[in-house]
Amino acid sequence: MQDKLMLMIPGPTPVPERVLLALAKHPIGHRSSEFSHIFADVTTKLQWLHQTKNDVLILTASGTGAMEAAIINFLSKGDRVLVGENGKFGQRWAEVCEAYGLNTERIQAEWGKPLDPEVFREKLETDKEKSIKAVIITHSETSTGVLNDLETINRHVKAHGEALIIVDAVTSLGATNIPMDEWGIDVIGSGSQKAYMIPPGLGFVAVSEKAWQAYKRADLPRYYLDLGKARKDAHKNTTPFTAAVNMIVALRESLTMMQEEGLANIFARHSRHRSAVRSAVKALGLPLLTSDDCASPAITAVAPVTVEAEKVRSLMKKHFDIALAGGQDHLNGKIFRIGHLGYVSDRDILSAISALEATLQMLGLEIPPGAGVNAAIEAIWGQAHQS
């Protein structure tokens, strides 16, 4: 059926009608006072979302552009950095670092398992000459659905005192609590097509005072992604280059919606959907790739053995117009991933789970009727009831 596609992938995520209508407006001049006014409003709202008084800068770039900016503005050639790598996006961090000639140490964990904070602690504690300049991690590893323990790793970084903590929060910001100022996170990168509920095209980088000190010393080449330029202009409510004006108008709308819902409610909704999807998948007899204690609030990876992951995905698309994500690299064909990030309601979860249940039946799996849907209802209703 036309226009019934349901995106259950971890970005792009569904966009609310209110935001689509905001996008439909004529572009306005990026040097106009009208735009400056919108830009100032958006900046304040971004600080609210990041729970910070720090600068939150807007780039016309995908999330990877924000990640690259997060590296090149604060580090210098040959700097020693620890990079957490337990999936595709951790790997990307390491690749960005290596592309710029950093002395990159990959702290690895098996894909589907969380990073071990103890490994970071050990490396940081034994670094008496303070040669580690940054610890760089992916908070929610989208490729596997693992939520890494940012709070604990960050505590070890704070004990070190010298290193910056640089975080890819692309699928965790706006889905789970990341109090930037309270925890003292130095750099947070994110992207518009995830929890922000707007299309792809904007990247965001939030920067602590300590990171700005490092900016002064950093010697990696930078131009378009120079955050110092972005900051200088942002303080005058403008941007160094033509801003993606329509996207920023849309962003104001989506951030307003987020403020109306409230951070606590947004986090509770994501947490509820994580539980609902996970208990439904278990009730359907399918193995989950990750364990409950490190599950991302944004995405759930399922590793079926009795049915083919790609078959599930294609039937879900064909019969129900529900787009799920596949596996990346060596997980390609081995897993499918259900996104539950951003503009997702309880109804969306129930629809997706019942469609999944029907799909598994089509594939000949014998499951107790309604097992998945019942488990999802229980998880949603149980938690909704408490609140």
Ligand SMILES: *Cc1c(COP(=O)(O)O)cnc(C)c1O
């Ligand atoms: C989506 C995503 C990104 C950004 O990817 P782009 O395609 O460049 O927008 C980065 N990190 C994580 C964890 C993501 O999920």
